[in-house]
Amino acid sequence: MLETGSPAPDVVLEDTDGHTVRVSDHQGKHAVLIYFMRSTTCPVCNWHVQDLVRRRDELAAGDVRVLVAVPEDRETAAEWKARRRIPFPVLVGRGGGTPHEMIGLNRKAFGALQQSGTVLIDSQGVIRHAHGATMPTGGYQRKEITAAVQALRVGG
Numbered sequence: 001m002l003e004t005g006s007p008a009p010d011v012v013l014e015d016t017d018g019h020t021v022r023v024s025d026h027q028g029k030h031a032v033l034i035y036f037m038r039s040t041t042c043p044v045c046n047w048h049v050q051d052l053v054r055r056r057d058e059l060a061a062g063d064v065r066v067l068v069a070v071p072e073d074r075e076t077a078a079e080w081k082a083r084r085r086i087p088f089p090v091l092v093g094r095g096g097g098t099p100h101e102m103i104g105l106n107r108k109a110f111g112a113l114q115q116s117g118t119v120l121i122d123s124q125g126v127i128r129h130a131h132g133a134t135m136p137t138g139g140y141q142r143k144e145i146t147a148a149v150q151a152l153r154v155g156g
Contacts, residue, residue, distance in 0.1 A: 002103050002104065002119055002127050002130040003127065004127055004128060004129060004130050005126065005127065005128075006126070006127050007125055007126060007127070008023055008024075008119075008121040008125050008126065008127050009023070009102070009103070010022055010023055010024045011023045011099065011102045011103065012094060013069065013091040013092065013093060013094060013099050013102075014074060014091065014092050014093070014094045015090065015091055015092075016074055016077050016078035016081050016089075016090050016092070017078075018074065020094070021067075021089065021091055023121065023125075024125065026065060026121070026123070027123065027124065027125040028123060029123060030063045030064065030065050030123050031062070031063060031064045031065070031120060031121060031122050031123050031128070031149075031152055032064070032065050032066075032067060032120070032121045033052075033059065033064050033065070033066050033067070033118065033119070033120045033121075033145065033149075034066075034067045034068075034069055034091075034099075034118070034119045034120075034121070035048060035049065035052060035066070035067075035068050035069070035116075035117075035118050035139075035140060036069045036099060036100050036103070036105055036115075036116050036117045036118070036119070036132070037049065037068060037069065037070050037071075037116055038071075038113070038114045038115070038116040038136045038139065039070070039071065039072070039114060040070050040072055040076060040077065040080040042116070042136050044136035044137055045116055045136050045139070045140075046084070048136075048139070048140040049068055049084070049086060051140070051142065052066050052068075052088070053086070053087060053088075056087065056088075059149065062149045062150075062152060062153055063123070063152075064120070064149055064152070065088075066088045067088060067090075067091055068086060068088050068089070068090045068091065069090075069091045069092075069099035069100065070090060070091070070092060070099070071092075071093075071098040071099070071100055071114055072092065073092060074092050077090045077091075077092050078090070100114060100115065100117075103117075103119065104132070105117050105132045113134050113135075115132050115133060115134050115139070116132070116133060116136050116138075116139030116140070117130070117131055117132030117133060118130075118131055118139065118140055118141065118145060119131075120145060120148050120149065120152075122152055128148045128151065128152060129141075129144060129145055129148035131144065
């Protein structure tokens with residue numbers, strides 16, 4: 001898993017329309033919060049995404065763009081995004097790997113449970129919050145994310 005204070009790797013993903021998305025595309029423009037869902041069928045992960053949807057104005061006011069990464073294929077991700085009316089870009093892996101594998105969120109418990117997590121990258125490409133968890137209830141730390149976003153506002 002990535003570490004707070006370290007440079008973000010230039011992860012290359014694909015959105016549900018098939019366009020290439022690089023984490024570095026946001027550098028120098030705004031911060032990026034990436035939520036890595038365990039699965040589009042995970043009820044806890046879906047609740048976390050809905051919380052991000054409810055908080056989108058607050059996050060946008062802090063100049064934070066939200067991206068949602070899923071381990072499924074592009075077609076499944078696109079159907080989920082449309083059905084759930086997700087306003088954020090939804091990202092999948094390119095070339096056979098998942099977004100999760102690219103940052104160290106692995107499958108645990110004999111490969112049965114995909115880890116979920118959240119990464120906040122500031123506008124300079126530095127990781128300001130990184131957390132992963134095997135149980136989906138632990139992959140989204142609302143208070144810690146809020147504090148990290150607030151710290152961006154005051155230059156910390």
